[in-house]
Amino acid sequence: MKTPWWFLHKTPLAFLLVPVSWIYYLIGRVVYLFRKIGAYKSTRPIICIGNILAGGVGKTPIVRAAAKYFDAPVVMRGYKKSAKTGNVGDEATMLARDGIQVHVGDRKSNIILLDKQTDNHCPIIMDDGFQNPKIHKNISVLVFDQSIGYGNGFMLPAGPLREPRRAVRRADAIIVVRNSKPRRKFVLPTDKPIFYAETKTVSPYDENEKLYAFAGIGYPKKFFGALKNVVGKKSFSDHYQYTDEDLKQLIAAASRRGAKLITTEKDWVRLPNWARDEIKYARLDMVIDNAFYEWIKEKI
Helix, strand or coil, X not given: CXXXXXXXXXXXXXXXHHHHHHHHHHHHHHHHHHHHCCCXXXXXXXXXXXXXXXXCCCHHHHHHHHHHHHCCCEEECCCCCCHHHCCCCHHHHHXXXXXXXXXXXXXXXXXXXXXXXXXXCCCEEEECCXXXXXXXXXXXXXXXXXXXXXXXXXXXXXXXXXXXXXXXXXXXXXXXXXXXCCCCCCCCCCCCCEEEXXXXXXXXXXXXXXXXXXXXXXXXXXXXXXXXXXXXXXXXXXXXXXXXXXXXXXXXXXXXXXXXXXXXXXXXXXXXXXXXXXCEEEEEEEEECHHHHHHHHHHC
């Protein structure tokens, strides 16, 4: 689904949904406690990179950067699997395209299999899973986007939070993705190590080329704002599965404006092969403070 417009604002609708959010949270806590029984402890260090917001904070590029730095395998659920992404999900496909060893499905089962490998000295990166108690994590890292912060501060479905803000206390460290327009009143604990990351959107086109941008991600406005000379844009729900008709309409809209179609890498891997030949993507690179990697090496 598309990120609800009220997730970033304390609107009357958000307040009306607050009681529902507490019911959602209490049910989640009961499930969490039951799943925590018999948590698996890997023989390898588990670095969990997660969030307490429902997507859109830049977690996947952080996972990619960390996995490449440590040459580590990644275990992930593989959200929204489809035939277009080899039934592993867009995020997994994106990571695998970079030569990263990705294991999709039940994370506990995949970690058990990785533990049986002979060369098993490097850590395992666990994509998401901060709310998953079935696996013991050696290090839990939360990712925030400076422009989003805690959103409106409410939990799902009244706001973007998966659990209350106090859940940050369970993290060992925090990575904040910098933004030129930081959200006001975004305050983090002072007793946690905080590291910063910079994003760089690399367009395949010249700055003077007119662009028609489309995206099906958590916060498409971030992507549109990172591009130059955008003359048209279209947003879709997160992990949207594009049809041929959708793409034909996008191609026609771009043609009317004399523009080139461009999308995110995460969207591009969900396109059919014929469309990948016609549409290019802008790559999102993430540079994390080197102090973060030094801190990780000391911890493990």
